[in-house]
Amino acid sequence: MAAMLMRILTLTLLLTLVGCGDDRPDKIAQFQQLAGKRIDTLGQMLNDGQIRNAMLLKQYTSIMERQNPDMAPLFGELAKDATTKGPMYTSLVSRYRDLSNASNYVDLDQQLAEAENIYYAADSSLYNDMISDPLNVVADMSNGALARVNSISREASALANGADNFGAGSQLVGNPGYGSWQTGSSGTSFWAWYGMYSMFSNVMRGPIGYDRWSGRRNYSYYNDVGRYRYTSPKQASAQNKTFERTKKQFNSQGKKFDSPYAKSRSGSTSLSRQSTSTPKASTTGTRSKSSSKFRSNYSKNSNFRNSNSRTTRGVRRGK
Numbered sequence: 001m002a003a004m005l006m007r008i009l010t011l012t013l014l015l016t017l018v019g020c021g022d023d024r025p026d027k028i029a030q031f032q033q034l035a036g037k038r039i040d041t042l043g044q045m046l047n048d049g050q051i052r053n054a055m056l057l058k059q060y061t062s063i064m065e066r067q068n069p070d071m072a073p074l075f076g077e078l079a080k081d082a083t084t085k086g087p088m089y090t091s092l093v094s095r096y097r098d099l100s101n102a103s104n105y106v107d108l109d110q111q112l113a114e115a116e117n118i119y120y121a122a123d124s125s126l127y128n129d130m131i132s133d134p135l136n137v138v139a140d141m142s143n144g145a146l147a148r149v150n151s152i153s154r155e156a157s158a159l160a161n162g163a164d165n166f167g168a169g170s171q172l173v174g175n176p177g178y179g180s181w182q183t184g185s186s187g188t189s190f191w192a193w194y195g196m197y198s199m200f201s202n203v204m205r206g207p208i209g210y211d212r213w214s215g216r217r218n219y220s221y222y223n224d225v226g227r228y229r230y231t232s233p234k235q236a237s238a239q240n241k242t243f244e245r246t247k248k249q250f251n252s253q254g255k256k257f258d259s260p261y262a263k264s265r266s267g268s269t270s271l272s273r274q275s276t277s278t279p280k281a282s283t284t285g286t287r288s289k290s291s292s293k294f295r296s297n298y299s300k301n302s303n304f305r306n307s308n309s310r311t312t313r314g315v316r317r318g319k
Contacts, residue, residue, distance in 0.1 A: 022108070024108040024109070024111075024112050025108065027112055027115075028099070028108070028111055028112050028115045031112070031115035031116050031118075031119050032096070032099050032100075032115050034119055035096055035099075035115060035118045035119040035122060036096060038119060038122040038123065039092055039093060039096055039118075039122045041122075041124070042089070042092075042122050042123075042124055042127055043084045043089065045124055046082065046083055046084055046089065047083075047084065050124075051082070051124060051127065051128050051131065052128055053128045053129075053131040053132055053135050053149060053150075054081070054082035054083075054128070054131050055082065056135055056149065057078070057079060057081055057082040057131060057134060057135045057138065058079055058082045060135060060138040060139060060142070060146050061075040061076065061078055061079040061082075061138055062079075063142070063146065064138055064141060064142060064146075067142075068141075071141075071199060071202075071203075073196055073199065074196055074197070074199040074200070075138065076196075077195070077196040077197060078134045078137065078138060081131055081134045082131070086177075087177030087178060087194075088127070088130055088131070088177055088230065089127075091176075091177055091230070091232070092118060092121055092122055095114065095118050095232050096118055098114075098232070099111065099114065099115055099118070104233075104234075105233060106233075110233055114232065114233055117228065117229045120229050120274070120278075121226075121229040121230050123274050125272035125273070125274045125275075126226070126229065126272065126274040126275055126278070128272065129150060129221055129225070129226065129271055129272055129274075129275045130221060130222065130226050130230060132149050132150040132151060132221050133171045133172060133175070133220050133221045133222055134171075134172065135148075135149055136148045136149065136150075136151055136171055137168065137169050137171050137172060140154055140168055141168045141203075149270075150221065150268060150269055150270050150271055151219065151221075151267050151268060151269060152267050152269060154218065156267075157218050157219045157265070157266070157267035158218050160265075160266050160267065161217075161218055161219060161265040161266060161267065162216070163216055163217060163218035163219075163265070164212070164216040164217075164218075165205070165218075166204060166205060166208055166213065166217075166218075167200075167203055167204035167205045168200060168203045168204065169197070169200035169203070169204060170204070170208070170217070170218060170220075171218075171220035171221075171222075172197070172200075172220070172222075173191050173208055173213060173217070173220075174191075174213070174217070174220070174222065174223050174239075174260065175220075175222045175223070175230075176231065176232075176235040176238070176239075177230075178193060178194060178197050179191055179192050179193040179194050179197060180192055180194075180238065181210055181238070181239070181242040183242075183245065187245070187249055188209060188210070188211070188249075189209070189210035189211075189242050189245065189246060190207045190208060190209050190210065191207070191208040191210070191213070210242060210246055210260075211246055211250070211257070213260065214243075214246070214257070214258070214259070214260035215258070215260075217260060217265065218265060218267070219265035219266060219267030219268065220265075221268065221275075223260070223261065223265070224264045224265050224267075224268070225264075225268060225271065225275050225278060226275070226278065227261065228278055228279045228280065229278060243259050243260070264280065
């Protein structure tokens, strides 16, 4: 009888351990596999001209290159966002490849959240909305000749949000695909453009300081909607460090400083369902290290397993 009870207790213990197993590695692997397929599909759609805002971006930049040849190199760089060579697409590919190395993340929770974000960010509808930022930058540089998309006018948005006019290209400020926050010897942070995007400095109204931008920025898709999905953990960490550094500086002067993402700006129109259901941008970089606080959409999304009817093998590198 004692032996029988022991076998029953052992079997019960084994079943309990199996039931309590950590399923996060399996979820990461599944998201990684599907994210790779979705990135490939997105790349093919870009190459085939099936992303509406990407096609408009090509048309807009082509028009502006002819009308303003002095700024042609900048428009040519912005046109890359309509291809697999732009910073938004190449960032997804890079983040996807980083998923293979668990040491890139503080824990499984962060790795799973990143795998999920890449999967959703590669959705063609969400990506189409993301491209509205560079597209509207070009539209604004046309002085109204080219129409904005997914957004009210710059003037109406500035009025609604009490925003300053930082000049052309301001929708891209804060987006790590186009530049980064640098800290000068005085301890003040300012926006520094990457490469050819530095030509924006020629049409902007002086350097953009982080403290002023944080409180007086206008609406942009990345900063107010897409930041949660289109920011890697390392990028989010860098953004948070800039905030904490500036907040500490203000506190030392007896002043209060709020995060630039503490309050979302208004100004979006006609966004996709995928964008309107995206978690708030203010939560980026604040994911808890505790697995009990991690919430995945994995089990809630009924379209997760069958959302990619067109797939290719491997993540394309761009052409």
